[in-house]
Amino acid sequence: MKNLTSSEIRKMYLDFWASKGHKIEPSASLVPVNDPTLLWINSGVATLKKYFDGSVVPDNPRITNSQKSIRTNDIENVGVTARHHTLFEMLGNFSIGDYFKEEAIPWAWELLTSKEWLAFDPELLYVTYYPKDEDTKRIWKEKVGLPESHIVPFEDNFWDIGAGPCGPCTEIFYDRGVAYQDLPDGDPEMYPGGENERYLEIWNLVFSEFNHMPDGSYEPLPHKNVDTGMGLERVTSVIQNTPTNFETDLFMPIIRKIEALSGSVKYGDNPKTDISFKVIADHVRAVSFAIGDRALPSNEGRGYILRRLIRRSVMHGQKLGINRLFLFELVPVVAEIMKGYYPEVETDCDFIIKVITNEEQRFQETIHGGLDILHEVFNTMTETKTTVISGTDAFKLYDTFGFPLELTEEYAEEKGFTVDKDGFNEEMQSQRNRARAARQVEDSFSVQSAVLGDITVESTFDGYDKTSLSSELLVVIENDEIKESASAGNTAQLIFKTTPFYAEMGGQAADMGVIKAENGEIVATIVDVKRAPNGQHLHTAEMNMDLNSNQTYFLQVDENRRRGITKNHTATHLLHQALKDVLGTHANQAGSLVAPNHLRFDFTHFGQATQEELSEMERIVNQKIWDALPVVTVETTIDKAKEMGAMALFGEKYGSEVRVVDVAGYSVELCGGIHVQNSQEIGVFKILSESGIGAGVRRIEAITGQAAYEYFREKEEELLAAARLVKAQQTKEVTGKIEALRQELKDSESEKDSLRAKLLAMESQDIFADIKEANGITYITYQTKNQGMNDLRELADQWRQKAVSDVFVAASDLDGKVSLLAAVAKDKIGTVKAGDLIKEIAPLVGGGGGGRPDMAQAGGKNPAGIPQAIERVGTWLAE
Incomplete structure (x- = not known):
């Protein structure tokens, strides 16, 4: 075995598969792009799902990559075991309907054992296979020459995660020797594939040859695939001969x-x-x-x-x-x-x-909250004379505040307590079950469709500068079957030799329009356009008349819809750069929608954009529009585009040939969409809203052109209506009129408060004269209507100034809601606590509350209970 660094291992793996005709795919973003089913990219195959389910046919059916991945279902095992990680790199080679077992297995063996490559000792390698998969066993035995003693049947060797491609797999194990043997000979787990440390799995080769159908049945795949995975961290630990992955150079x-x-x-x-x-x-x-x-x-x-x-x-x-x-x-x-x-x-x-x-600074603040919770638990345990922290409490500290179980145990041990580990593990298992249930949905593939994947006719898009043309109809599909014609009243999918209709992609909405016969009659209405697996534009058409393949038709895009889309698309490019100018270079596009009447732009940012920042972005975009900047589109190589400073969408993958949209050097982006020729065509740009849609992702909604004009007209009508209401002669007077009304209202409220205070002062003469006594404690109670909590607090202040009793309780009914207040003289709070009193009487008015020992308050929903609550004060004090 060669002595290699992790970087050398990664490079050697990719170089080997490149020598076998594989295209090296760069590692994709950990944040899935256009795949809402995944929280993280969690495997090498996750970024290639579109190829495996047949929705896209790759340029090269042989692919290899080293894909950074995150899995978080077993976070608590990280550091405890030798090989659990949250982030890891998965080395993989993939065949999309090309080579299969006969090539994949010998090539894997060549990479592992050849002196030119990794040079593993063949004597130390073992493999497992699915018992019903006799082909795999035969290839290992006859083509590779592996002895029977190194080929182990294993029932679990069938990869299946629900609907979509599935099939048997074969795993390759490395014998690390007796130094790593953690079980005695003869133990039922001491074999390649068992739960032991001696035989370490280093590679899994999955052979997708079945479609797992939604009804649970299995059908042969129209195209068989190979999907392999070798963890870089794990194979590096073998090659560098380290006890665990953590002693490697990674x-x-x-x-x-x-x-x-x-x-x-x-x-x-x-x-x-x-x-x-x-x-x-x-x-x-x-x-x-x-x-x-x-x-x-x-x-x-x-x-x-x-x-x-x-x-x-x-x-x-x-x-x-x-x-x-x-x-x-x-x-x-x-x-x-x-x-x-x-x-x-x-x-x-x-x-x-x-x-x-x-985030570290935030946690320094939060950690004290966790300790406060823990001390509350300790206090409760002391009061209830229990000595075991419940699993629920321990898990809450772990899950919410990041307290590892062992840390909670240490704090508990200092107090002479223990932790219910079994209860904690039950809570942890429940969380794992939820995660696994979610992954069953997240990881699933779509079922392959043989029809679309097999259509390879040449079809080109010629709509960047055209909205109509004549073209031959090449393919008609109805009910997932290729037909010679489509019938009136049905919906069909159509592929033409050339089309001006833009297919939905890159956030830009699809074109709509009509198909006409030579005599000008409308044969069908195009309601949607998407890309077929082999890249053709697939038109969804509602048929008005019969339509036949191999005939020529006139295709007409809805020009008004297209015009609105192009204005909004160029505006998103200007907005993207304005975001970076105002918020910083970290503000990257995280998704978009370019529709005829509006645009939606998602971007990464720490927090909410301020109104001042939004106004500045809006000003910048409009200035670029009014500057009448030329919009130039260039087709070039990806390397040349990078030299031009073109901005790529974060996480997107691009081919060797790309389109660059350049707005006079201000905005330069890679984009396959359709744009205006000059920024002044956009007319005007208006931001409607900014909001948060997820973790660290914000969304701006905006409009341009006619939609913006209609928005301004609507706002003008609203302003004119406001002017009429405040009796302003001109709209510019509205603000002043409203300010005058506000001041008038404020003066009125102030006068009302003054009168109320005087009334309360007069009433208090009688209120504070009615003093009762219970158990040696003097108290005053008062009930009224139409007064709020502020009024009751003002009464309490007057009571405290007069010092006429030990306790004061007031209740009021305002619009069906109860306000309760209790106050205790400071020299009596050792005997009576306002919080205890309010907790006693609040339930009688259908509410609850609390407060300090000298003053407490509560709200309630049952005004009918006020007399009973007031009466309860005396009896409670007597008790």
């Missing part, structure tokens, strides 16, 4: 930096502190990559995962004696390790550090 520089930050604790000295080193090293990698891909900490979704990873790291840092902000100091170390293949971590280092630092 983690040790981070661990050494953590040692330096700790000052006194060393890795390897204590198994307990080693867990903390591993947790921090793992989590900071995941957090750095995820933030670099524009996921931001929050209280939901993937943002919640990031927040939890950061908080776990901080808590484990404290266990190593690091009681200050420190995680941000590890980011440059991660960047240095990974920059050879992932230069973006180093490029975005400042941004990542800023986000992590902000």
Whole structure:
């Protein structure tokens, strides 16, 4: 076996598959693009789903990649086991309907054992296979030459996650030797595929040859596929001969930096502190990559995962004696390790550090809240004379505040308490079950359609500068079957030799329009256009008349709809750059919708954009419109586009040939959509709203052109109506009139408050004269109507000034809602507490409340209970 670094292993893997005709796909963003079913990219195949389910046919059916991935269903096992990670790299090679078992298995063996490549000792390699998959066993035995003793049948070797492609798999194991054997010989788990440390799985080859149908049946796939996965961290630990993944060159520089930050604790000295080193090293990698891909900490979704990873790291840092902000100091170390293949971590280092630092600071505030909760639990246990912290409480501290179970146990031990570990594990298992149930939905593929995937006719889009043309109809599809014709009254899918209709993609809505016969009659209405798996524009048409393939028809795009779309599309480009100008370069596009009447633009940002920032963006975009900037579209290579400074959508993948849309150098973006020729065609731009739609993602809704004009007309009508209401002669007087009315109302309220205060002062003469006594405590009660809590507090202030009794209780009914107030003289709060009194009487008016020992208040919904509440004051004091 060769002595290789992790970078060399990754490169060698990709080079090998490139030598077998595979296209090397770059690692995609951890945040899924156009795939709402996934929280994170969690495997190498996750970014290739569109190829496996047949919705897109790749240019090259042979693909290889090293894909950064995140899995978070077993976070609590990170650091405890040898190979659990949140972030990992999955090396994979894929065949989309091309080669299959006969090629995949020998090639895998060649990569592993050839002296030119990884040079594993063949004697130390074992494989498992699905018992019914005799082909795989035969290939291992006859083509590879593996002895029967190294080929193990295993019932679990069938990859199936629900509807879509599935099939048998074969796993390759490495024998690490007796030094790693953790079970005795003869143990039922001591074999390749069993739960042991000696035989380590390094590679899984999945052969997708069936469609798992929605009804539960299995049908042969129209195109068989290969999907393999080899964890870089795991294979690196084998090649570098380390006890766990954490001693490899992927983690040790981070661990050494953590040692330096700790000052006194060393890795390897204590198994307990080693867990903390591993947790921090793992989590900071995941957090750095995820933030670099524009996921931001929050209280939901993937943002919640990031927040939890950061908080776990901080808590484990404290266990190593690091009681200050420190995680941000590890980011440059991660960047240095990974920059050879992932230069973006180093490029975005400042941004990542800023986000992590902000989150660490937030947690320093929150951690005290967790300790407060823990101390409340301790106080309750002391009062109830219990000694075991419930699993529910322990899990709440873990899940909400990031307290590891062992930390809660340490605090508990100091108090002489223990923790219900079984109850905690039950809560944890419930969470895992929820996560697994969600993953069954998240990971599933669509069922392949053989019809669309097999259509390879040439079809071109010629609509960038045209909205109509004549074209031959090549394909007619009805009910997922190719037909010679489509009948009137039906809906069909059509492919033409050439089309001016834009297919929905890149956020731009599809064109609509009509199909006409030579005599000008409308044959069909186009209601939608999407891309077929092989790239043709697939028109969904509602048939007015019969329509036949191999005939020529006239295709007419709805020009008004197209005009609105192009204005909004160019406006989104201007808005994107304006966002960066105003908010910062981190504000990246996270999705968009370009429709005829409006545009929607999603972007990454820490918090809500202020009104001043929105106004500035709006001003910039309108200025660029009024500057009449030329909009030039250039077709060029991806490398040339980058030289031009073209902005790519974050996470998107682009081919070697791209279109660059250049708005006079102000906005330069890669885009396949349709745009105006000059910015002045947009007319005017207006932002309607800005809102949050998810973790660290904001949304702007805006309009242009005619829609903006209609919006301004509507607002003008509203302003004119307001002018009439306030009797303003001109709209410019409205603000002054409203301000005058506000002042008039304020003066009226002030006068009313003054009169009320005088009335209360007069009434108080009688109120404070009626003093009662119970159990040696003097008290006054008062009930009234149409007075709020402020009025009752004012009465209490007067009572306190007069010092006429020990206790004062007042109740009022205002619009069917009850206000209760209790006040106690400061020299009596050792005997009577206002909070206790209010809790006693509030239920009688259908409410609850509390407060300080000297003053408390409550609300209620049952005014009929006021007399009973007032009467209860005396009896409670007597008791």
